[in-house]
Amino acid sequence: MFGKKTIEDVELGGKRVLVRVDYNVPLDTNLNVTDNARIKLSLPTLNYLIS
Known part of the structure; x- marks a missing residue:
């Protein structure tokens, strides 16, 4: 079976x-981010694409 x-x-x-x-x-x-987990999880993908 083929994966994505x-x-x-x-x-x-x-x-x-x-x-x-x-x-x-x-x-x-005060519109401050209280949980930045989603932001942190996207960083490896963004860094990979930049490099």
């Missing part, structure tokens, strides 16, 4: 990549 391809399975050199990320994070009453 990851960004490491595709040749992306010299190509433009559009990334959609759900940053629907909880905020406190």
Whole structure:
């Protein structure tokens, strides 16, 4: 059975990549992010694409 391809399975050199990320994070009453887990989890993907 074939799995889903990851960004490491595709040749992306010299190509433009559009990334959609759900940053629907909880905020406190002062609009400060109270849980940045989703942001932190997306960093490896973004760093991979930048490099």
